[in-house]
Amino acid sequence: MNHLLFLPLLIPLTTAIICLALWRRPDLQRIVSLIGASALMLAGWVLLTAVRQQGVLSVQAGAWAAPFGITLVADLLSAAMVCVTGVMGLAVAIYSLADTEPEHERLGYHPLMQVLLLGVCGSFLTGDIFNLYVWFEVMLIASFVLLAMGGKRANMEGAIKYVVLNLIASSLFLAAVGILYGVAGTLNMADLARLIRDAEVTGPLPVIAILFFTAFGIKAAVFPLFFWLPASYHTAPIAVTTIFSALLTKVGVYALIRIFTLIFINEIVAWQPYILTVAGLTMTVGVLGAIAQYEIRRLLSFHIVSQIGYLIMGLGLLTRLSLAGTIYFMIHVIAAKSALFLATGMVRRIAGTTELKKLGGLYRTEPLVAVLFLLPALSLAGIPPLSGFWAKLALVWSGLETGHYITVATALLVSILTLFSMTKIWSEAFWKAEPEGAGTAPFSTVTLPKGSFWLMALPTGFLGLTTVIIGLFPEPLYALCMEAAGQLLQPTAYIAAVLGGSP
Amino acid sequence: MSSVILSTAIRLLLPLLLLFSVFLLLRGHNEPGGGFVGGLVAAAAIALYALAEGAGAARRLLKLDPRSLIAFGLALALTSGMIPLLFGQPLLTGLWLPFPLPVLGHVGTPLLFDVGVYLLVAGMALLIVLSLMEE
Amino acid sequence: MLLALVMSGFLAALAAPVLYHFVPGWAGRLCPLLPLALFACLLTVAGQVSAGTPLVFSLPWIPSLGVSFSLYLDGLGLLFALLVTGIGFLVFLYTPAYLDDDPRLGRLSAWLFAFMGAMLGTVMAGNLMTMFVFWELTGLCSYILIGFDHEQEESRRAALQALLVTGGGGLALLAGFILLGNIGGTMELAELLLRGDAVRAHPLYLPALLLVLAGAFTKSAQFPFHFWLPSAMAAPTPISAYLHSATMVKLGVFLLARLTPILGGSEAWLWQVSGVGAVTMLTGALLAVKEHDLKRILAWSTVSSLGSMILLLGIGTPGTVIAVMTFLLTHALYKSSLFLTVGAIDHVAGSRDIRQLGGLASGMPWLAVAGILGAFSMAGLPPLLGFISKEIVYSATLQSNMLPQILSGLFLAGNALMVTVAVMAGVGPFFGRKPDTPLHPHGLSPLLWLSPLIPALFGLLFGLFPGSATSFLIEPAVRAVSSPSVNVSLALWHGLNMELLLSIITLALGLGVVLFRRRLIALLPSSSDGFRYGPSGWYRLLLDGVPIVARLQTRFVQDGRLRHYLMISIGVAMGLMGLTFLQSGGLPGDLPFPTGYLHEWLTAGIIVAGAVTVTLTDSRLGAVAALGTVGYGVSLVYILYGAPDLAMTQFCIETLSIVLFVLVLYRLPLFTLLSTPAVRLRDAAMATAIGGLMMLLMLYVISQPLVPHVSEFFLANSLSLAHGRNVVNVILVDFRALDTLGEITVLAVAAVGVFGLLKYRSAGGNEP
Amino acid sequence: MESVFAVVVGVLYATGIYLMVRRSIVKTIFGLALLGNGANLLIFTVGRLTAGRPPYIPAGELAPLPPVADPLPQALILTAIVIGFGVQAFALVLIKRVYQTVGSDDVDKMTTTDTIADTGRTP
Structure with missing residues (x-):
């Protein structure tokens, strides 16, 4: 039964291999990747159900008992994230049917997407810290290649910054793993947690924790380590940007949550004020960056940074409520932000630009796209009862309960600034009359055939609807998040599932 | 670079190098060697051939596109990992034939895995080198 | 239901x-x-x-x-x-x-x-x-x-503007609600209503109150919002x-x-709420008189009315609560009637400027009835509900135990101005000189005058029969706010008393202001919200200022220079590490003195020399060669310390890397020196610091006692369980084969990526 | 001998980072390569150096004779070397393409994706 844990790795890898073998046939690759993404989503769902019923699941690759082999382990957080990954994979795969350049397909777009999903799922599931590094690299190299596709100047400039800064993060991560092994003699995360909790390992643990924090902080794009993100994300094709924004930074956040709740719990408690400061600055600097922008994709890219601040805030507060809020927030922001990016892609195809100055009148001409944009935008800004509100509610609540008033005030202030920048897009692109000199952009739906329109609208609408549904009926998801947060704060079950023994 | 000496030498060296690479692959489980090094040596052999005879000739010699080689290598490694699943064992569990084969010795899925690594590494190195040479 | x-x-x-x-x-x-x-x-x-x-x-x-x-x-x-x-x-x-x-x-x-x-x-x-x-x-x-x-x-x-102001207040309200819920132990209103005393005694009462007030004041357009x-x-x-x-x-x-039963009744409540209400009431009334646009006149008068309601709630005696509820009903009826009338006027006459409107009654008699009824109710003329509500307000203020004279005076001023506004907005357009612009009375569908007429008539009805309104509208509301035992009885005629006198003074004053309106306007500041550097100025300042700050910040933070990003990222990582390092007490005492053979020292020297050469050389090929030296030097280290597999791999990879470097580099430009010596010195200092820090960290780890490693298991079981004598290889293909699977995936993707990068140009994607 | 190699790693990190923050993009790749070597050597050293005893099981034995080098860091480094090579090859070619499309190897000229698109300022 626990072999289920292999599926989220096997499915994308097999799909990637088949696509790679079919490199002359993009048409077949599309079908294969669609099937693969569907299967991954299904596997994610089955895994989540299994974890809910049976508790933390683990399996030893190669049948070597932990801590000697590599363990795959799924608690609720991992399983939920894998499930979300599957959903996003499928959504983007459908969207890509209508919005991928043939040249990209010829050069391996589909297998690269699958490898990206593989890396993401691997990162979520692995219970071994070096293996985590490997999956990070798998994810990274696939993202490098996807980002550099296109070969235009903007792609190249974005890619070089992305690549170099992420390589620095990888190098820090690798050094941290090496030193941790030198200190603790094991790589299994549950084993590390046990050793450190039992104080069997001493040495420069805070220093190692800092290395991990900065390495993951770069990946997660926290202040002041986020530069690569606004420099690069907006240069890629929309589908790629979407999957990047949905998953890559979230893997960084996941890793922070995992490592710091499981292994470096003492450090995170000691650093709480600093982490909350980082969270506040990340929110603020990100949202101000967004306000300064006049191009939708750049604006949204800065918002990714800002939202990361909220996730870090939940980690910093470190209560059950705040962690549940972070997990809920993560799922919310994946859905909402992706829907926004995908809707932006539709705007781009319809109006020929994403420059706010050149856009206008879309509320009148494209009411459906307007709705597809408005829902996730409001959700992101935290308008109740959409999902973003409940996400922020838990964080604010937890912050007030624990008396972190400045952080809460920052979070609320950033929330209003988020609303401000969302209404800017809405006002400029949708409400404003079409600007006079906009004749340069082909302003008609002729460029977007009906079929393609619906292929793009379907995943966009689905994700938008998700934020509505988990907003109107948040309880099932919140119950899950609370349970997941409980597992994070009480990792005995996790450790027992990996190393054996009663929890 | 079409020197006669290199051209002649490589014709003699190529089979030797390829054989050596397979040797490295097979003995890797017990002595220094393994799929990586083997694959790299094989790629080096063909890359040398490409230096002497041109990238096109090397592609003709290879018959397979390097990308197919990569896909095949990866598929082989993955398959070797998935075989244990059929027997109810976790992914990548080493399964061994109960008796040693001639020449190869003990044969099991880890060996198959290493062959996959070998093919992939060779394909990768060749794809990069050949693409760069064709620039 | x-x-x-x-x-x-x-x-x-x-x-x-x-x-x-x-x-x-x-x-x-x-x-x-x-x-x-x-x-x-x-x-x-x-x-x-x-x-x-x-x-x-x-x-x-x-x-x-x-x-x-x-x-x-x-x-x-x-x-x-x-x-x-x-x-x-x-x-x-x-x-x-x-x-x-x-x-x-x-x-x-x-x-x-x-x-x-x-x-x-x-x-x-x-x-x-x-x-x-x-x-x-x-x-x-x-x-x-x-x-x-x-x-x-x-x-x-x-x-x-509306969204940001009320939304900002809304967020304060959210925080206030959460605090309130935490203090009271529940979010359920029915339970909270019973815990007012406990809430008011809590140390967090004041912040919760202020936050809630921020929400209420923004929504109800109270000063300064x-x-x-x-x-x-x-x-x-x-x-x-x-x-x-x-x-x-x-x-x-x-x-x-x-929330009066929960939060109300404290000193803080009294002063904040009634103070803001009073200021708002007067500000709104004065500004209403100043306007020419019918809708803006009504809007300011609404602000004023809301202010008076808030003021009354702030005082919070049963009498003022009765006044609030009565006035609330009255206001809703006459203001909707007036607004809908104004809409119809605008629709028909094409203007909302009181200076251009006049004499409309003849063309639209029913609309005129609606407007005038509304205006009279607003002005507080009998027998309309407005009169009753004004009397009630005065009787409440006169009976207030807090400065009744001043309160009544405030209301007198506010109400008088409302009389003025009522005349300006509800009466003026229908009488007097006809405008020059042509009207379109045919555009006046019956619905346009019927809709304003209905609430106006209700104002009359409730005025004539106040009992019908009190029993099921006002009294239950008052009881919900104040106390279940309050009895409300409204009547058109209270007899000759102070309230009536005040009403008459109000009317006289209001009509007087109508006559001297121009002089009054001249006394008021000219800005739109009544304050030269007032709240709307602050709002504009924020609205324009935030983007400017945002741009400055973003230009500064995201300056586009990769090396700055790098320096900050690495600098932060290392700076934090250094601080933590110092905090954790620095190096432990004794380091093992290096006792190596000459060839070990030599290998180390080769690597260092290579690395330094790469940095200093200005020849590309020299750099490649030096880099190769470093790589081969490292592989020598691997040989020296029992890692032949590593050495072989490192050797092969290094060779392949050199080939790639040469293939790529000969198409790239020569090394150029772009930075000034000062910058180079700065960078060198930073780099040295970081290198030193890494060294210190390693020394720290090395000086620690060796803990038992999981490798013992690999050494012991490699042959018996995994059938291999080369333990490293066994780890790679068996013990930790999943790592290897990921690793070869990386290689595959890297190769595909290189191929894609090189091929894309031939497909013509090479525009700048 | 570990402390000597700690110094060596320090030098590799210092030179690598110095090269990475140069304006010439070509030097960045050299920096990355040095950093990669530094990280590998770091893991190797921190896993402790054992002169001359590779982790092999001699014929006729069931386990290697101690003292023997720790095989796990070696396996990790091998993986890291190979991954590093793949990434480095990609980065190398990327830099070449960057140079070709931008027409310069000065990173300070590659700022078009970061700067705020300046097309007006009304809100």
């Missing part, structure tokens, strides 16, 4: 556009039926509610967070709900005629329905979170509705009538009334 009441609005919002799309002719007639039906429904339960038993409904919504979806209909909620549905009915009746079958009616109706649902939800909420959700939804609907004419920049700006309401008049008039005078802006009053 309660759920159906609230949700029907939202369902109708979904249905309305469909209806307008398929049966445009009928849609306009069907839409008013819903609010009418809801109104009737509310009337059926009015008896039970006014008898003192609130209707309750509760569903668990998010048990994990302790949030339930609760509805609670008591007298206060009922009063508001009846206003929302009743005036909603009029607005739905009026809007299609006003907009002449605009194609956007479908969308407009949808948002109006959603707004109605949100309002009902807010006033009937039985849980703080439930209330907040609906509260924010009203703000959102207001945003969209103010921006109805969204192609006008003014509309967009006004919509944004009063400026957004007149701007919101950019919306079509029926929307202004509905949202921005009769219902939504009263939510602040509603909220304070709702």
Whole structure:
């Protein structure tokens, strides 16, 4: 039964291999990747159900008992994230049917997407810290290649910054793993947690924790380590940007949550004020960056940074409520932000630009796209009862309960600034009359055939609807998040599932 | 670079190098060697051939596109990992034939895995080198 | 039942556009039926509610967070709900005629329905979170509705202003609600209402109060947030009538009334609430007198009225609560009547400027009746409800135990100005000189005068028979706020007393101001919100300032230079590490002295020399060669310390790397020195510091005792369990084969990526 | 001997980072390569150096004779070397393409994706 844990790795890898073998046939690759993404989503769902019923699941690759082999382990957080990954994979795969350049397909777009999903799922599931590094690299190299596709100047400039800064993060991560092994003699995360909790390992643990924090902080794009993100994300094709924004930074956040709740719990408690400061600055600097922008994709890219601040805030507060809020927030922001990016892609195809100055009148001409944009935008800004509100509610609540008033005030202030920048897009692109000199952009739906329109609208609408549904009926998801947060704060079950023994 | 000496030498060296690479692959489980090094040596052999005879000739010699080689290598490694699943064992569990084969010795899925690594590494190195040479 | 009441609005919002799309002719007639039906429904339960038993409904919504979806209909909620549905009915009746079958009616109706649902939800909420959700939804609907004419920049700006001001207040309110919930131990209104004393005694009472007040004051356009309401008049008039005078802006009053039993009665409450209310009342009244645009006049007068309600709530005696509730009803009736009249005037005459309007009564007698009735009620003339409410207000202030003279004086001034406004807005346009511009009386559909006439007539009815209003509207509401034992009895005639005298003075003063209006205006500052450097100036400053700050910050932080990003990223990592390092006490005592053989030292030397050469050389090939030296040196290290597999791999990879470097580099430019010596020195210092730090960290780790490693297991079991003698290889293909699988995937993708990068150019993607 | 190699790693990190923050993009790749070597050597050293005893099981034995080098860091480094090579090859070619499309190897000229698109300022 626990072999289920292999599926989220096997499915994308097999799909990637088949696509790679079919490199002359993009048409077949599309079908294969669609099937693969569907299967991954299904596997994610089955895994989540299994974890809910049976508790933390683990399996030893190669049948070597932990801590000697590599363990795959799924608690609720991992399983939920894998499930979300599957959903996003499928959504983007459908969207890509209508919005991928043939040249990209010829050069391996589909297998690269699958490898990206593989890396993401691997990162979520692995219970071994070096293996985590490997999956990070798998994810990274696939993202490098996807980002550099296109070969235009903007792609190249974005890619070089992305690549170099992420390589620095990888190098820090690798050094941290090496030193941790030198200190603790094991790589299994549950084993590390046990050793450190039992104080069997001493040495420069805070220093190692800092290395991990900065390495993951770069990946997660926290202040002041986020530069690569606004420099690069907006240069890629929309589908790629979407999957990047949905998953890559979230893997960084996941890793922070995992490592710091499981292994470096003492450090995170000691650093709480600093982490909350980082969270506040990340929110603020990100949202101000967004306000300064006049191009939708750049604006949204800065918002990714800002939202990361909220996730870090939940980690910093470190209560059950705040962690549940972070997990809920993560799922919310994946859905909402992706829907926004995908809707932006539709705007781009319809109006020929994403420059706010050149856009206008879309509320009148494209009411459906307007709705597809408005829902996730409001959700992101935290308008109740959409999902973003409940996400922020838990964080604010937890912050007030624990008396972190400045952080809460920052979070609320950033929330209003988020609303401000969302209404800017809405006002400029949708409400404003079409600007006079906009004749340069082909302003008609002729460029977007009906079929393609619906292929793009379907995943966009689905994700938008998700934020509505988990907003109107948040309880099932919140119950899950609370349970997941409980597992994070009480990792005995996790450790027992990996190393054996009663929890 | 079409020197006669290199051209002649490589014709003699190529089979030797390829054989050596397979040797490295097979003995890797017990002595220094393994799929990586083997694959790299094989790629080096063909890359040398490409230096002497041109990238096109090397592609003709290879018959397979390097990308197919990569896909095949990866598929082989993955398959070797998935075989244990059929027997109810976790992914990548080493399964061994109960008796040693001639020449190869003990044969099991880890060996198959290493062959996959070998093919992939060779394909990768060749794809990069050949693409760069064709620039 | 309660759920159906609230949700029907939202369902109708979904249905309305469909209806307008398929049966445009009928849609306009069907839409008013819903609010009418809801109104009737509310009337059926009015008896039970006014008898003192609130209707309750509760569903668990998010048990994990302790949030339930609760509805609670008591007298206060009922009063508001009846206003929302009743005036909603009029607005739905009026809007299609006003907009002449605009194609956007479908969308407009949808948002109006959603707004109605949100309002009902807010006033009937039985849980703080439930209330907040609906509260924010009203703000959102207001945003969209103010921006109805969204192609006008003014509309967009006004919509944004309303959204930001009320939204900002809303966030404060959220924090306030959470604090309140934490203090009181529950979010359920019914339970909180019983815990007022405990809440007021809590140390966090004051912050919670201030936050809640911020929410209420922004929503009800109280000073210093009063400026957004007149701007919101950019919306079509029926929307202004509905949202921005009769219902939504009263939510602040509603909220304070709702929370009076919990938060009210303290010193802080008294001074904050009544102080702000008083300032707002006078500011609004003065500014109303100054305007020429009918809608803006009414908007400022609304601000003033809201201020007086807040002021009365601040005092919070049973008498003032009665006055608030009576005035609230009165205001809703006459203000909606006046707004709808003004809309009709605008529709017909094409202008809202009082200087251009006059003599309209002859062409539109019924509209004139509606307008004049409304104006008289506003001015407080008998026998209208306005008169009664004014008397009640005066009697409340006169009986107040806090500075009754000053309070009454304040109200006298405010009310007198309201008389002026009533004459300006409700009477002026119908009499006097006819305008030069031609009218279009044929455009006046009966619906346009019927809708304002209905509330005006109700004002008359309630004035003549005040008992009909008190029994089920005012008294239950007062009891919900103040105490269940309060009795309300309203009468048109109280006899000759102080109140009557004050009423007469009010009228005289108000009419006097009408005559001397111009002189009064000259005394007032000229800015739009009444303060030269006032709140709307601050808002503008923020609105313009935030983007400027944002741009400066972003230019500074995200300056586009990769090496700056690198320096900051690495610098932060290493700086933090260094600090932590120092904090944890630095190096432990004794380091093993290096006792290596010569060849070990030599290898180390080779690597260092290579690395330094790469850095210093200005020849590309030299750098490649030096880099190769480093790589081969490292592989020598591997040989020396028992890692032949590593050495072989490193050797092969290094060789391949050199080939790649050469293949690529000979197409790249020569090394150039681009930085100044100072920059180079700075970078070198930073790099040295980082290198030193890494070294220290390693020394620290090395000096620690060796812990037992999991490798023992590999060494012991490699042969017996995994059938291999080369333990490293066994780890790679068996013990940790999953790593290897990931690793070869990386290689495959890297190769595909290199191929793609090289091939893309040939496909012609090479534009700058 | 570990402490000597700690110094060597320090030098590799210092030179690598110095090269990475040069304006010439070509030097960045050299920096990355040095950093990669530094990280590998770091793991190797921190796993402790054992002169001359590779982790092999001699014929006829069931386990290697102690003292023997720790095989796990070696396996990790091998993986890291190979991954590093793949990434480095990609980065190398990327830099070449960057140079070709931008027409310069000065990173300070590659700022078009970061700067705020300046097309006006009304809100």
